[in-house]
Amino acid sequence: xxxxxxxxxxxxxxxxxxxxxxxxxxxxxxxxxxxxxxxxxxxxxxxxxxxxxxxxxxxxxxxxxxxxxxxxxxxxxxxxxxxxxxxxxxxxxxxxxxxxxxxxxxxxxxxxxxxxxxxxxxxxxxxxxxxxxxxxxxxxxxxxxxxxxxxxxxxxxxxxxxxxxxxxxxxxxxxxxxxxxxxxxxxxxxxxxxxxxxxxxxxxxxxxxxxxxxxxxxxxxxxxxxxxxxxxxxxxxxxxxxxxxxxxxxxxxxxxxxxxxxxxxxxxxxx
Amino acid sequence: xxxxxxxxxxxxxxxxxxxxxxxxxxxxxxxxxxxxxxxxxxxxxxxxxxxxxxxxxxxxxxxxxxxxxxxxxxxxxxxxxxxxxxxxxxxxxxxxxxxxxxxxxxxxxxxxxxxxxxxxxxxxxxxxxxxxxxxxxxxxxxxxxxxxxxxxxxxxxxxxxxxxxxxxxxxxxxxxxxxxxxxxxxxxxxxxxxxxxxxxxxxxxxxxxxxxxxxxxxxxxxxxxxxxxxxxxxxxxxxxxxxxxxxxxxxxxxxxxxxxxxxxxxxxxxxxxxxxxxxxxxxxxxxxxxxxxxxxxxxxxxxxxx
Ligand SMILES: [Fe+2]
Numbered sequence: 001x002x003x004x005x006x007x008x009x010x011x012x013x014x015x016x017x018x019x020x021x022x023x024x025x026x027x028x029x030x031x032x033x034x035x036x037x038x039x040x041x042x043x044x045x046x047x048x049x050x051x052x053x054x055x056x057x058x059x060x061x062x063x064x065x066x067x068x069x070x071x072x073x074x075x076x077x078x079x080x081x082x083x084x085x086x087x088x089x090x091x092x093x094x095x096x097x098x099x100x101x102x103x104x105x106x107x108x109x110x111x112x113x114x115x116x117x118x119x120x121x122x123x124x125x126x127x128x129x130x131x132x133x134x135x136x137x138x139x140x141x142x143x144x145x146x147x148x149x150x151x152x153x154x155x156x157x158x159x160x161x162x163x164x165x166x167x168x169x170x171x172x173x174x175x176x177x178x179x180x181x182x183x184x185x186x187x188x189x190x191x192x193x194x195x196x197x198x199x200x201x202x203x204x205x206x207x208x209x210x211x212x213x214x215x216x217x218x219x220x221x222x223x224x225x226x227x228x229x230x231x232x233x234x235x236x237x238x239x240x241x242x243x244x245x246x247x248x249x250x251x252x253x254x255x256x257x258x259x260x261x262x263x264x265x266x267x268x269x270x271x
Numbered sequence: 272x273x274x275x276x277x278x279x280x281x282x283x284x285x286x287x288x289x290x291x292x293x294x295x296x297x298x299x300x301x302x303x304x305x306x307x308x309x310x311x312x313x314x315x316x317x318x319x320x321x322x323x324x325x326x327x328x329x330x331x332x333x334x335x336x337x338x339x340x341x342x343x344x345x346x347x348x349x350x351x352x353x354x355x356x357x358x359x360x361x362x363x364x365x366x367x368x369x370x371x372x373x374x375x376x377x378x379x380x381x382x383x384x385x386x387x388x389x390x391x392x393x394x395x396x397x398x399x400x401x402x403x404x405x406x407x408x409x410x411x412x413x414x415x416x417x418x419x420x421x422x423x424x425x426x427x428x429x430x431x432x433x434x435x436x437x438x439x440x441x442x443x444x445x446x447x448x449x450x451x452x453x454x455x456x457x458x459x460x461x462x463x464x465x466x467x468x469x470x471x472x473x474x475x476x477x478x479x480x481x482x483x484x485x486x487x488x489x490x491x492x493x494x495x496x497x498x499x500x501x502x503x504x505x506x507x508x509x510x511x512x513x514x515x516x517x518x519x520x521x522x523x524x525x526x527x528x529x530x531x532x533x534x535x536x537x538x539x540x541x542x543x544x545x546x547x548x549x550x551x552x553x554x555x556x557x558x559x560x561x562x563x564x565x566x567x568x569x570x571x572x573x574x575x576x577x
Contacts, residue, residue, distance in 0.1 A: 015430055018349035018397050022381040022390075029386055039393070045427035045464040053425045053499065054388060061387040095383040098343025098356050099316050103387075189531030210323040230349070246441065 029054045030091050062090050062103060069104045069134045072126050072184045077117070088114065101138050107131060122195060125177040129214075132169045132204035133181075134214045139167035143210065144265035153269070159233045161270035168205035168266045170217070170225050178202060178214045208265045215264065220244060220254040228267070284308045285336055286370075289528040289546040289553070293337075296540045298327050302334070306539065308546050310336035310370060313527050316343045327510045332367035338482070338529070340371040345376030346419070347392040361412045371482060372525075373418035373451045374440065377403070393428035394438040397576045403445040410448065410468070418481055420451035423459040423488075423502030435460070435494065436474035443479045446531065452523075453484035454516045455508065455531075459500040471521050480523045485549060486531040505534035507545060513545060513552065520556035528553065 006153035016039055032055050040046030063086040064111050067074050074082045095103040108128035119120035119162055142165055153160045164170070176196045201217040201271050203225070215224070220241050245251045288309030293301070301311065311331060318328045331337060344356055364372055377389035392398050409417050419442060423434065433441065439450060452475065459470035487506030491499045508516075508530070520526070530545045 013512065015395070018347075018393070018395070018401060019381075021393055022349050022378060025390065026381045026384045026386070027277070029388075029390075030384060039428055041427040041429050043427075046429065047495070049493070049495070052391065057388050058386045065387065095386060096383060098345055098353060098380050098385050099319055099359075100343065100387050101316070107464070137322055138320035138324070139322065141325060142488050181408070189540075206322055210326070210408065 025051075025054075028069050029058050030094055033217060037113065037199070050263065059087065061091060062086065064096060065100055066104050066107070067085075069128055070107060070129055070130045072181055073107075073111075073123060075184050076120060076126065076180075081116075085111070085114065085117065096106060101134075104134075105131060106186055116230075118261045122175040122180065124178065125173045126180060127172065129177045129204070132171055133141065133212050136167040136204050136206045137210075139206065142166050142268045145267050145269045147259075147262060149269065150262065153234075156263050161233050162228050162237070162267045163227055163231075163232065164225065165205060165266055165268050167212075168203060170201065170203055170222065172199065172201050174199055178216075181214075203261075203266065205264065214259055215260075215266075216253070218257060220227045220250065221257050221261070224258065225261075240263075287525070287550075287553075289530065289549040290336075290338070291542040291546050292340075292529065292531045292533070293331065294532065294536050296536055298331070300539050302327065302330055305334055306543060308335075308543055310338060310527070310529070312340050312531075313460070315339045315341040315360050315363060315372075318363055325470070328363075328367060328417050330453045332369075333511075335453040336371065337367055337369050338371045339364055339367070340420075341372070342387075342389065343379060344407065344409065345378045345380040345385070347376070347398065347402050348376050348380050348405075349378075349401055350381060352405050352408055353380070357409065357412045360409075361414075362561060364413045364415075364511045371418050371449070371451075372413050372415065373410075373420055374525075375404075375420045375422050376435075376442075378420045384564060389422045391426055394431045394433040394435060395430050398437060399433070399441055399445070403442055406442065406446040406448050410446065416447060416449055418449040418451040420453050420484065421456050421460070422453075423463075423500075425457040425499060426465050427464050434474070436471055440474075440476045443476060448479070449481040449483045451478045451484060452480050453486070453506075453531075454519055455484065455486040455512050456487060456502060458509070458512050458515060459488050459502045460560045462498070462500045463510070468515055469518060472515060472522060475522075477523055480519075480526060483516065483519060483526050483528040484531055485512060485530075485545075486533075487512075503534050504531045508548075514547070517552060517556055520553060521560050525553055525557055 013120050024039065028036050028051050034048050034051060036051065037048035040048060063083055066086055067082060077143060089107060093106045093110065106132060108124045112124040117123050145162060147160045154191055161200065174197060176198050201222045203215040203217055205213055206212055222238050223244055224237050227240050241254055245254065279430050286309050290310035290312060291308050293311040293313045313328055318324055341360060344352065344360065375389050378392055379388060379390055406417065406419065421439065442448060443450065457468045457471050461471060485508045486504040487508055488500045489503045489505060491501050493499055528549045530542055530549065531541055
């Protein structure tokens with residue numbers, strides 16, 4: 001029989017390309033399938049059962065990593081259910097680059113629609129905050145703009161542009177996510193916390209002392225920071241706010257808030 | 272034969288003492304007080320970002336000789352290197368001026384999917400061309416020779432053109448890269464794939480090995496009755512690996528050595544003791560093999576970390 005089948009014998013076909021092998025092996029590691037078995041050695045060292053070593057290792061390491069990024073989600077749902085979440089999340093959101101720290105970006109969106117998690121409707125918000133927290137700790141360095149530089153720029157007569165520090169993220173939440181997050185930082189205290197549906201904007205950023213800060217934003221701060229983020233010149237961003245405020249008191253409040261943003265190292269100059 | 276001639280011109284002292292892998296639980300302690308270890312090895316990707324991590328690796332590099340060891344570049348990938356990843360390593364290397372920059376004889380990313388693991392490559396002519404091209408790209412990006420490390424493998428492919436050692440030797444020939452020989456990985460792969468670890472050491476060319484790794488593996492019985500060695504880096508170095516290490520010291524001469532420990536990370540002094548154990552074996556090997564003791568070139572007084 002073997003003689004007659006020689007043409008179809010997988011060992012006798014064209015050598016597979018490196019792309020074929022890598023595409024199949026990567027597929028198997030994320031699905032648990034065995035499509036790469038045909039490329040393996042014909043002896044014990046090519047036993048397709050050994051694909052499980054890579055499959056299990058991938059799931060284990062990524063789950064452990066996601067647990068370090070999402071510790072409050074783990075506390076809220078328990079370690080076992082978090083593993084279930086990861087088992088479903090990882091195959092559809094594989095590690096996107098060779099930098100492990102970039103893995104997990106889609107957890108908030110995933111939890112918003114993951115059916116078994118719908119009894120915790122605030123989970124998506126918590127995941128969004130934890131991802132932002134992690135990004136704030138690991139984001140690239142950049143020199144924040146100081147009051148001195150700002151004064152100099154404003155006095156120069158030329159317009160300029162500010163943007164958000166790489167660690168600074170402008171986010172909106174439906175629930176009081178920051179309250180829930182804070183309540184879960186101190187595990188020794190039993191905290192009774194009221195869950196509130198309260199849509200709001202929050203800035204998450206790393207300050208000069210490498211601490212992550214959460215700052216509730218007024219609508220005028222959001223207006224200003226959104227304009228900066230979109231590439232507006234400083235004058236235009238300020239004019240947006242000037243057109244939106246109702247009175248001098250609101251403008252004075254915004255100016256105080258703006259000073260606080262500068263003091264928190266949240267803004268950098270666009271060079 | 273003298274000690275490893277590849278080191279005669281190295282302008283950093285202290286490499287006669289073995290080093291340890293830099294791991295998060297020890298960073299504060301290593302900064303607070305200079306450990307007696309010879310050098311520290313940082314995983315490049317852990318320091319891609321800014322903030323506290325980046326500030327700490329700069330501080331560490333002021334205090335210790337440091338090597339940069341990559342785990343995510345995926346040199347063996349068929350679809351081209353990630354240029355952003357390459358740039359990040361190059362920037363980091365420029366910032367901390369490491370003794371060596373190293374990566375693995377593996378791949379870990381294809382298309383848009385990556386794994387936090389080191390996957391085996393088939394030792395074919397096509398793989399050699401791809402790998403050599405990527406080593407050249409890497410060396411161009413960092414402006415220096417890189418070291419390529421033999422991995423722990425659990426699987427072998429069909430239709431190969433080379434053994435792993437022939438592949439590594441040919442890679443050195445084609446690119447001028449150096450080799451980082453992981454003695455533990457030799458023991459692990461030899462067990463898992465069924466070859467002789469001593470032959471592996473004897474088949475590696477003697478003009479390229481610039482660093483050794485030592486670590487502990489775990490033995491996991493399989494349903495089919497065989498034992499798989501898992502490269503967990505969670506235990507002390509096995510006697511079998513120390514024995515192979517002595518063979519490697521005899522073949523390659525005294526060579527900078529690093530202890531890796533990644534799971535169940537113990538107190539710093541446990542790692543320091545393991546490094547000291549390697550030092551004792553190195554000095555014994557020099558005496559036995561009639562080698563001159565390892566004498567690093569003295570550090571020029573004007574040298575600073577740029
Ligand atoms: Fe290693």
